[in-house]
Structures are given as structure tokens and as C-alpha cells.
Amino acid sequence: MRAAQAGVERRKLFDKLFVLLGLVVLVAAFAVLFALFLDLLRQGAPRLDWDFLTSYASRKPEQAGILAAWVGTSLIMVVTACVAMPVGVAAAIYLEEYAPKNWVTAIIEINVTNLAGVPSIIYGLLALGLFVYKLGLGQSILAAGLTLALLILPIVIVATREAVRAVPRPIREAAYALGATRWEVTAHHVLPYSMGGVLTGMIIGLSRAIGETAPIITIGALSFIAFLPTPPLTGEFPFLSFAWLKDAFTAMPIQMFNWVSRPDPGFRVNAAAAGAILLGMTLLMNGIAIWLRYRFRKKINW
Numbered sequence: 001m002r003a004a005q006a007g008v009e010r011r012k013l014f015d016k017l018f019v020l021l022g023l024v025v026l027v028a029a030f031a032v033l034f035a036l037f038l039d040l041l042r043q044g045a046p047r048l049d050w051d052f053l054t055s056y057a058s059r060k061p062e063q064a065g066i067l068a069a070w071v072g073t074s075l076i077m078v079v080t081a082c083v084a085m086p087v088g089v090a091a092a093i094y095l096e097e098y099a100p101k102n103w104v105t106a107i108i109e110i111n112v113t114n115l116a117g118v119p120s121i122i123y124g125l126l127a128l129g130l131f132v133y134k135l136g137l138g139q140s141i142l143a144a145g146l147t148l149a150l151l152i153l154p155i156v157i158v159a160t161r162e163a164v165r166a167v168p169r170p171i172r173e174a175a176y177a178l179g180a181t182r183w184e185v186t187a188h189h190v191l192p193y194s195m196g197g198v199l200t201g202m203i204i205g206l207s208r209a210i211g212e213t214a215p216i217i218t219i220g221a222l223s224f225i226a227f228l229p230t231p232p233l234t235g236e237f238p239f240l241s242f243a244w245l246k247d248a249f250t251a252m253p254i255q256m257f258n259w260v261s262r263p264d265p266g267f268r269v270n271a272a273a274a275g276a277i278l279l280g281m282t283l284l285m286n287g288i289a290i291w292l293r294y295r296f297r298k299k300i301n302w
Contacts, residue, residue, distance in 0.1 A: 037279055044273025052273060056226040057255065061266025064259075066274050068225045070281070072141065072249035073210065075229060077285070079145025079245070080152065080209050081202065087149070088156030088205075089191075089198060095157070096164045097186055116154035123151045124218025132219050139220035141229060142245040147215045152205030159204065163197020164190055192296070199293040203286050210282055213253040223258040225250045252278045 041048070055065025095112075099105045127147035137143040167190050175185040191198075229247035233239060256274045259267040 037276065040272050040276040040279065044269055044271075044276050047270055047273040048276065052270075053277075057224050057250075057258075061259075061264055061270055064267070064270055066252065066255055066270075066277065068228060069250050069252045069255040069274070070277065071228055072225075073252045073278075073281070075141050075232075075244060076144045076148065076216075076249065076251060077206060077210060079142060080148040081206060083146060083149035084152050084156050084205060085202060088153050088201070089160050091153075092157045092160035092164060093186060093191070096161050097182065097190065112154050112157050116158060119214075120151055120212050121214040121218060123147055124215035126150070127215060127219050138246070139222075139248055140246045141249045143219050144216045144221065144249060144251070147219060148209040148212060151212065151215060152209050155205040155208070156198075156201045159201025160194070160198045163194035163201070166197065167193045195296040196293045199289050199296070203289045203293075206285060206289075207282055210285070211253055211278065213251075213257055216251055217254060217257075221254050222248055222250045223254055252281075 052065050053070070054067050055063065056067055057069075058064040091112075095105065095109060099108075124147060127143060127150065131137045131143040131146055132139065137146075171189050171193065172185055175189050180188070225248065229244040229249060230241060232241055232244055234241045252274055256271045256278070259271040259274070
């Protein structure tokens with residue numbers, strides 16, 4: 001009896017040590033991120049103003065801005081989310097709920113998991129051959145969005161599958177017992193209960209995509225641009241325009257890379273300011289996704 005009690009106490013001690021270690025790692029990671037963010041703010045503070053957000057790129061560092069870059073990044077993220085979300089969720093639902101458990105499915109699952117670790121430049125080369133040349137999309141916002149959607153698709157699929165797998169089996173069995181079809185069970189029960197995990201996967205994927213440089217450089221994104229894409233909203237019916245999908249673009253990471261490669265110290269100040277704004281855009285995007293996840297979870301009563 002004493003030996004069993006001593007074993008239980010030892011395991012409780014290990015649990016407390018593991019929690020403490022995890023807390024220390026978490027605090028250290030946040031401290032490093034906070035220090036880097038403060039350093040970017042300190043270096044870029046002279047350029048963090050309205051003119052910097054509303055000015056185009058320039059050969060003079062004191063006149064250069066990021067208007068075309070942040071607009072291009074925002075539009076690319078819209079395309080990436082609109083493609084990766086439905087395709088990734090549909091693929092995960094099929095693999096988890098519909099696909100037969102055989103060797104073909106096993107190979108697909110292994111490859112999906114492995115694709116999450118493929119270097120981003122490989123996706124850029126794939127997009128260059130497929131989207132730019134084969135499909136004739138050119139160096140456009142649509143090609144960039146599709147490229148980054150492919151990049152984060154494995155992340156979305158894996159996260160969605162884990163969220164779907166976490167839905168308790170009794171929920172499915174109760175719905176089937178009431179006469180629901182497989183699609184009704186999936187659409188009305190499995191997806192709503194797993195939406196929090198699905199949005200978590202999208203947060204992780206979009207956070208990676210917004211800072212990627214290699215894929216969009218590979219497909220030919222411009223490093224110096226002095227115009228904006230066609231506005232998505234128009235004053236005439238149907239009030240939406242998709243012409244911007246074919247427009248040339250630049251993005252925040254490319255603009256920063258262009259500035260830090262120049263010898264003038266003023267451009268490095270611009271790069272630091274752009275980095276702080278890019279990090280702020282990432283936090284804002286993640287904050288919106290976290291809020292949506294909270295709203296979904298709040299509506300569900302287990």
C-alpha cells in the first residue's frame with residue numbers, strides 16, 4: 001500500500017514539474033516575442049505614421065511607404081483563406097468520416113502529414129509551373145493566393161481532422177439513432193462541435209502564410225510598385241469586381257526584403273516599421289479568428 005501511495009505521489013510530482021516546465025517555456029517564448037516587437041517599434045518609430053501607411057514605395061527612404069504592400073498582403077490573405085478553408089475542411093471531413101480505411105487512405109494520410117514539412121520554396125516552384133505558366137494566371141494576386149493556400153492546406157487538414165476526431169462518439173450515435181443521415185450528422189453535429197479546432201488550424205496556417213516570402217518571389221511578385229490593384233467594390237451592380245485577382249502585386253515581406261538589402265540606413269528604419277505593422281496585422285487577424293472561435297464554442301453546450 002505504501003509503495004502504491006509513493007508511486008502516486010511521485011507521478012503527481014512529475015505532473016507538477018511538467019506543468020512548471022511548460023509554464024517557463026511559454027513565458028520565455030512570449031518574452032522573446034515581446035522583446036522583438038519592442039525592438040521593431042523602437043527602430044521603426046520615426047516612420048510609424050499615417051504617411052507611411054498611405055504612401056507608395058520610393059527611392060527616397062523618407063518618402064517611401066507601404067500602401068501597395070499592405071493592400072496586396074490583405075488581398076492575398078483573402079484569396080488564401082477563401083481557398084484553403086473550404087478545401088481543407090472538405091478534405092479532412094472526407095478522410096475522417098467517409099474514406100474507407102485501407103492502404104490507399106493510409107498513403108494519402110501519410111503524404112498529407114509529410115506535406116506540412118515541405119519547404120515553402122518547393123510550393124513556389126510548383127506554383128510557377130502550374131499556376132503561372134500552365135494555367136496562364138501570370139504574376140497575379142490569384143496565383144499568389146493559390147500558392148499560399150497550397151502551402152497551408154496540409155496544416156488545415158491535419159488540424160481539422162484532429163478537431164473532428166475529438167468530437168465524442170455518443171453525439172454521432174445519438175444522431176444516427178434518431179434517423180439522421182451521415183451528411184446530417186456531419187453538417188449539424190460534427191462540424192459545429194469541431195469548429196473551434198478548425199479555426200485554430202486556420203489561425204496557424206494564415207499566420208505562416210502572411211510572412212512567407214520565397215513562394216511569392218518565385219512566382220514573380222514585384223518588389224517596387226506604385227499603384228493599387230483594381231478595387232474589389234464598385235458603385236454599380238453587382239457592386240463586386242474580381243478584376244483585382246489578375247492584377248500585379250507586391251507584399252509586405254517582399255517590401256521589407258527589398259529595403260533591408262539596400263545600403264541606406266533609412267531603408268532599414270522603414271523595414272523595421274513595416275515589420276512592426278506586419279506583426280500587428282498578424283495579431284489582428286489572429287484576434288479576429290480567436291474571437292470567432294470563442295463565439296462558436298459559446299454557442300455549443302456539451
